[in-house]
Amino acid sequence: MNQETTEESNEESYILVWLTGIVFLVAMAAIFLFVPTEQTEGPVQRIMYIHIPSAWLSFFAFFIVFICSILFLWKKEREWDIYAHASAEIGVIFCSLVLITGPIWAKPIWGTWWVWDARLTSTLILWLIYVAYLMLRAQTEAGSMRARYAAVLGIVGFLNIPFIHFSVLWWRTFHPQPKVISSEGFGKGMETSMLVTLGISLCAFTLLYFLLMGQRIRQEKLKDEIDRLKREQLYSS
């Protein structure tokens, strides 16, 4: 509506696009040129630099869903509903990528596509929760009911994560822990060059998240605007 602000935000989004692009190029260079090949796992270990950032991005996105859901139930403003929706969608997409790259990494290392590893299993459950969230959104009419229900599910779903984590961890405790992402946290037994590369890649994915969020939010607002104009047109005629 306001010409000036849209132009300003356009400029900002261009900066973000370029920044994201450049950081991604740097990350690519680091992953494929700079970082040395891991001794035992070979080149396939380079999957880590996209696998972990994807996982980080989806967890972060789900966390944002949680925060926005709380804010929505508190303030009842459509804004927060849009943010939660956009974040959930992006989260599910990157969660899917984690679930795809996980088995591809597991096959050459552990010899099977899928092991009921605690982390992979938790991710699968998380994916199911947020796919259900999106299904709930898709099946209800736009309006305050959909927003409220989705917000409740966004809160309930995120609070489930610690339970999933512990139950799945205790459920299967005997399988081999992957060496690079050991349960003691990132970095144990990792070289500095690997950590740096991972860091750059994490940055790139985080920037990508904000870029996608911006697009997705803008889209929802456009949709709202179209709805408003349609109604206006109907009543004015």
Add this chain to the structure above:
Amino acid sequence: MNLYLNQIAAIVWKDFVTELKTRELLSAMFIFALLVILIFIFSINLSIVKASEVGPGILWVAFLFAGTIGLNRSFMLEKENGCLMGLMLVPADRTAIYFGKLISNLIFLSIMELFILPLFMIFFNIDLLSHLGPLLVVVFLGTLGFCALGTLLSSLSSNLKTREIMLPILLYPLLIPIIIGAVRMTGQILDGTELFDMMKWIGLTASFDIIYIGVSIMTIDHILEE
């Protein structure tokens, strides 16, 4: 406070009177649970696997599926004729409605489970009687978690067009911790483990129950709004 408890009691009483007249819910849940167990018996070879190893899982799958039917049915009663709206118009706190439905769901499920357990004992040739105390504790903890979350989500899904499908899709992923915990604990009890030796599982399920009852109290206002 007295009125609050009275209202909860009234909801439970109403569900019981309805059930005594129609006899639809308990019989449906019981038969369904029985069928689930039978299908599992046919689909696994009990001469290869040990009954006490697969038994707990089958038992809980039966409880879970039958319980879902119960939840769906329980909120369909409230949606028919707009009764839920009627409930929201009485001077009752929304949490009283939640607790009323939670308790009646819990009681119906528990009755169904009490009928299923002896059959389970016979079919799988497992001695439950010697571990009855701990077993009931575990069954109660699991069922409470199921009902706490299930009541919240079925009150939500009852307003959807596709409620029968959406309830399990929403509910099951969230229930996985409870399922894992309950199956593990039941298995360990059948192996003769004492309750004290599985405190971490009991802690997990108990805190699941408490947290989800708490979350439901905080969010039910937003679900029970027209």
Add this chain to the structure above:
Amino acid sequence: MDNFGFLFAANAFVWGGIIYYVYTLKQRSRELERDLELLKETLNRESR
């Protein structure tokens, strides 16, 4: 250590996925913008 294929597959999925998502986003945005312009035009014409 001949597992370049897996590395390639994983990368293909991730980049393919991201690019496809961005593409659909753009497509959808463009559609919405076109709808919006159309609506604004008709509204303007009517009010005149």
Add this chain to the structure above:
Amino acid sequence: MESLENAIEVRHLRKAFGTLKAVDGIDFELKQGEFLTVFGPNGAGKTTLIKILSGLTQPSSGTAKVAGFDVAEGHPEMRKEIGVISHSTALYADLTPLENLMFFARMHGLEQPEDKALKVIGEVGLSPRRNDRVRTFSRGMLQRLSIARAILHDPAILFLDEPFTGLDLHAANVLKEHLQRLHDSSRTILMTTHDISCGLEMCDKVALQVQGKFAFLENISDVDKDRFESMYFDAVRDNQFAMGISL
């Protein structure tokens, strides 16, 4: 008792979500014992108005005071003062009228729920069938029973949302009689309806709601019935035209 003089007081009431506006700036007040009929086409936001006033949903902005309570606070005490009748009966189909009303009496925290239930069942003339299942009842009987449910706790304010929908002539007459009796016992009544003759017959004030706003609000003595009718049909036609395009 100062606050009770205005049984309902609505100021700049709005209910909107995103770009959807169901109620868009309504102002009115209703003294104790007054009867307001709100006419309006489908989708004008009449039901939403009643839902806000009876505490079923929250307003986005503005205030509404019902029996001295702010509806936004959602105080359960407020619901002791109101009774709602809508096209959904809010009765459990597998229970008998007596059980239904005893249940609602207990939910209202009334003393001697059984006596109260029997009394109102008598008032709506359903005593002979008090022990039959509600499922077997006709639409007219259901509506009578839902009147009984709504007046069970002797509310000072009644909301009726399209009470005549789906009633045959006889049942509609019975409902009108009841409404007249309730009105005579100085209850505040707010009713929404499509039915112009039924609606104009009993009320003290008339409102016309279109697109979430009150296009018209007058005392019945100032209303020219013929002019009102043509105005109403203009509103309905415009609205249907608008809805037709959107579908």
